[in-house]
Amino acid sequence: MTASYFVETLARNGDVLHRHQVGSLPIRLGRGYDNDFIVDDSHCAARHAIIESDPDGRLVLRDLGTRNGVVHQGKRKSSLVMSGDTVVRLGHTMLRVRAADFPVPDEQLDRTMHAWEGGMPGLVGMFLIGVFSVLTVWLNDTQSFQLIRYLQALAYGIAAGLVWGGAWAFANRLFGRHARLGRHLFIFGCGFAAVTVFKLLSSVVAYSFSFEAITRYGSHVAILLVAGMLYFHLSTVKPNNARKFAVTCCIIALLGSGLTLISNEQRSGRLGDELYMSVLLPPTMRVAGDHQVGEFMDKVGAMKARLDAERTRKVNDGAVDDDDDA
Amino acid sequence: MKFVLPAAFLACLCAAALATAQSARQSPQQTANQRAPLTNPAPAQTLAPAIQPGGPPAATPPTEDEANPALPLPSSAAQNLYAKAKADLLQIRMLLKNGRSQSTVGSGFMVGTSNLVLTNYHVVSQMALDPDVYIGEYVDTDGKRGPVELLAVDVLHDLAVVRINREGTGFFNLPEKLAKLTQGQYLYSLGNPLDLGFAISEGSYNGVITRSFYDQLMFTGPINSGMSGGPSVTVSGDVAGVNVSKRRDGELVSFLVPVRYAQELLKKVALQTAPPKDFNPLIGQQLLAHQKAMVDRLLDAPLATKMMGPYLVPVRESEQVRCWGRSNVKAEASFTADTISCSMESAIFVSESQQTGHMAMTHQYVRSASLDKIRFSVLATTLFKVDNLGSNKDTRLTGPSCTEQFVVTRSVPLRAVTCVRAYRKFAGLYNFTLMTATTDDAKASLQSRIDVSGVSYENGMRTTRAFLDTLGRGSRQ
Numbered sequence: 001m002t003a004s005y006f007v008e009t010l011a012r013n014g015d016v017l018h019r020h021q022v023g024s025l026p027i028r029l030g031r032g033y034d035n036d037f038i039v040d041d042s043h044c045a046a047r048h049a050i051i052e053s054d055p056d057g058r059l060v061l062r063d064l065g066t067r068n069g070v071v072h073q074g075k076r077k078s079s080l081v082m083s084g085d086t087v088v089r090l091g092h093t094m095l096r097v098r099a100a101d102f103p104v105p106d107e108q109l110d111r112t113m114h115a116w117e118g119g120m121p122g123l124v125g126m127f128l129i130g131v132f133s134v135l136t137v138w139l140n141d142t143q144s145f146q147l148i149r150y151l152q153a154l155a156y157g158i159a160a161g162l163v164w165g166g167a168w169a170f171a172n173r174l175f176g177r178h179a180r181l182g183r184h185l186f187i188f189g190c191g192f193a194a195v196t197v198f199k200l201l202s203s204v205v206a207y208s209f210s211f212e213a214i215t216r217y218g219s220h221v222a223i224l225l226v227a228g229m230l231y232f233h234l235s236t237v238k239p240n241n242a243r244k245f246a247v248t249c250c251i252i253a254l255l256g257s258g259l260t261l262i263s264n265e266q267r268s269g270r271l272g273d274e275l276y277m278s279v280l281l282p283p284t285m286r287v288a289g290d291h292q293v294g295e296f297m298d299k300v301g302a303m304k305a306r307l308d309a310e311r312t313r314k315v316n317d318g319a320v321d322d323d324d325d326a
Numbered sequence: 327m328k329f330v331l332p333a334a335f336l337a338c339l340c341a342a343a344l345a346t347a348q349s350a351r352q353s354p355q356q357t358a359n360q361r362a363p364l365t366n367p368a369p370a371q372t373l374a375p376a377i378q379p380g381g382p383p384a385a386t387p388p389t390e391d392e393a394n395p396a397l398p399l400p401s402s403a404a405q406n407l408y409a410k411a412k413a414d415l416l417q418i419r420m421l422l423k424n425g426r427s428q429s430t431v432g433s434g435f436m437v438g439t440s441n442l443v444l445t446n447y448h449v450v451s452q453m454a455l456d457p458d459v460y461i462g463e464y465v466d467t468d469g470k471r472g473p474v475e476l477l478a479v480d481v482l483h484d485l486a487v488v489r490i491n492r493e494g495t496g497f498f499n500l501p502e503k504l505a506k507l508t509q510g511q512y513l514y515s516l517g518n519p520l521d522l523g524f525a526i527s528e529g530s531y532n533g534v535i536t537r538s539f540y541d542q543l544m545f546t547g548p549i550n551s552g553m554s555g556g557p558s559v560t561v562s563g564d565v566a567g568v569n570v571s572k573r574r575d576g577e578l579v580s581f582l583v584p585v586r587y588a589q590e591l592l593k594k595v596a597l598q599t600a601p602p603k604d605f606n607p608l609i610g611q612q613l614l615a616h617q618k619a620m621v622d623r624l625l626d627a628p629l630a631t632k633m634m635g636p637y638l639v640p641v642r643e644s645e646q647v648r649c650w651g652r653s654n655v656k657a658e659a660s661f662t663a664d665t666i667s668c669s670m671e672s673a674i675f676v677s678e679s680q681q682t683g684h685m686a687m688t689h690q691y692v693r694s695a696s697l698d699k700i701r702f703s704v705l706a707t708t709l710f711k712v713d714n715l716g717s718n719k720d721t722r723l724t725g726p727s728c729t730e731q732f733v734v735t736r737s738v739p740l741r742a743v744t745c746v747r748a749y750r751k752f753a754g755l756y757n758f759t760l761m762t763a764t765t766d767d768a769k770a771s772l773q774s775r776i777d778v779s780g781v782s783y784e785n786g787m788r789t790t791r792a793f794l795d796t797l798g799r800g801s802r803q
Contacts, residue, residue: 142660143659276743296794
């Protein structure tokens with residue numbers, strides 16, 4: 001029998017808060033200073049429990065008749081067998097005991113790119129944020145050139161990036177061990193760039209091929225891109241929970257899309273973001289052909305049946321908008 | 327592991343929403359809604375003589391009371407008229423059935439010695455459209471009240487006939503052979519302005535106005551809300567017209583419905599055996615008749631065209647449809663936008679929240695020498711976006727249903743969008759909106775829009791088609 005044991009106190013998420021080596025059995029646990037492992041918990045008795053070896057060589061924890069007792073999986077126990085994974089609660093303290101020969105799992109493969117940390121990804125992230133904020137302003141700028149508008153956009157973009165990245169770095173420091181601010185800035189920069197590029201590209205495709213549905217429901221792809229960005233933030237904080245985070249982000253994306261659809265339906269009575277495609281681009285960007293006026297008028301005529309069915313549908317009187325009240 | 331997800335996961339979309347709003351499309355405020363003072367408040371100095379009773383009158387401005395003896399005597403004609411008309415003049419009120427509180431008030435007058443009362447349709451519209459919610463009541467100059475029964479409406483000329491439980495004295499007569507009015511002739515308008523009390527006001531007749539779709543008489547004299555439906559009579563007591571409206575941007579510019587339309591409506595009442603139970607289908611029929619006349623008049627000849635840059639744009643300028651032009655010649659913008667807007671100056675009143683039988687068209691020609699193609703596209707996109715086409719939560723109209731395509735007219739390729747809304751209460755009536763943007767020039771865009779409200783589907787299609795067929799590219803003149 002190996003003569004070395006480790007008593008570990010755990011956080012609720014399973015992280016080890018404190019580890020103490022004990023040379024031999026029995027191990028006395030309690031608040032008093034005559035114990036082998038001192039539990040600093042006012043809900044523990046001075047002599048709370050003792051760990052001994054049973055005839056089969058297993059470790060057994062025994063309650064020494066305390067008021068609060070020993071709790072395992074929500075049930076109070078007077079004594080129980082401690083395997084290396086048995087977590088018991090004494091008062092407010094969670095702990096487990098492992099012998100020195102406790103088998104640990106194999107090391108996990110390290111997929112983190114350690115070279116892509118710190119300053120470099122941070123700068124690239126900031127650069128992307130800056131470029132795309134300025135691009136957005138430039139595209140919508142129809143007035144004469146004024147530098148201040150671009151500088152303002154740049155400042156707001158970078159500030160937003162720092163606040164967002166900073167919040168994630170804080171979480172990362174809290175739940176992982178490092179802040180990884182550069183990584184989070186890079187992820188935000190890429191996410192912002194992806195959403196902007198998607199908006200531009202989708203407009204081009206929608207116009208070129210006259211695919212109106214793209215501009216009507218494109219926001220759902222943007223929501224998916226944002227969810228993807230969240231996934232990378234989360235995976236940076238905790239690299240080993242990929243599957244869990246993927247599911248979480250899918251749920252967030254679904255919620256976001258659902259809320260968009262519901263608010264569209266509430267606001268305008270239709271699911272799409274807009275009534276018709278308003279995108280207009282230069283003639284050279286068009287692939288779809290022209291239709292004759294007659295074809296267009298046929299399509300207009302075809303709407304009549306739908307409108308006539310719609311007009312008899314009862315509407316909720318309370319929801320009338322008074323937009324064109326005299 | 328416990329983890330708190332940040333809620334602001336859409337924050338990065340904010341930067342994309344920095345688009346600058348373009349206000350170039352908004353229609354001009356051609357008619358400022360400045361309301362002229364309704365009464366002439368006594369100046370503060372009026373009180374001065376009361377404080378200094380012995381003071382010489384020359385030192386203080388004369389008060390109204392003091393000034394009156396100096397002025398000519400008030401028109402004795404008006405005095406006589408009001409004394410005779412008093413018994414046949416009524417206030418017509420719409421009351422909520424629940425609680426009998428008044429919802430709108432107007433005026434009316436008894437026709438001859440019958441028990442019929444003439445008033446405006448817009449005074450009794452609530453009773454006509456929602457008889458379950460509203461009922462009518464009259465109040466005469468002695469303060470006596472009684473119920474009113476709606477017999478007939480003429481939405482297009484804004485007239486209605488109601489029946490009450492007493493008979494007129496025969497003062498207001500509508501002679502079969504109408505007296506000819508001459509410009510400048512005195513007319514006396516009667517009614518109950520702003521629910522303050524019965525009043526008579528003097529003004530002059532100034533001819534027939536053809537700006538509205540149906541003829542109206544111009545009366546240069548004060549008509550206030552609440553006097554709607556009251557009579558305007560000549561000095562001899564012949565009814566010349568029914569008070570209907572005034573221009574808020576003018577001074578004393580008021581309008582009367584010519585009495586011949588009232589006579590036509592009274593003839594219809596004489597023929598009908600019982601009043602209609604439901605006025606909605608009847609109003610629907612009248613609106614259908616109106617839209618037919620309106621669209622026929624709009625399209626009786628090919629639409630006229632005007633040049634905007636290289637484009638030929640359809641317009642219709644007539645007595646009823648006026649066009650206004652405007653441009654954004656400002657140093658700040660890097661593009662030029664010229665706009666022509668044409669619209670009918672009158673619409674048909676259906677209810678407080680619904681006017682119809684109207685037509686408007688707008689052409690905006692935008693071009694830029696300094697903007698590159700990409701940014702010009704973004705500008706054109708912003709201008710082409712219209713958000714105010716309504717939702718399906720409206721109780722009067724369905725939500726818009728739209729069709730969009732790349733269309734080529736006789737000489738120009740366009741992006742065309744047509745949105746249609748159907749009237750819920752009136753079967754067979756629709757609002758059509760056509761929006762087009764030319765797609766043949768990377769640095770210029772002609773964006774046009776036509777709105778026709780309250781038309782049949784066929785006429786909506788006809789108008790849309792006529793508009794599309796006329797849009798084109800012409801040689802520069």
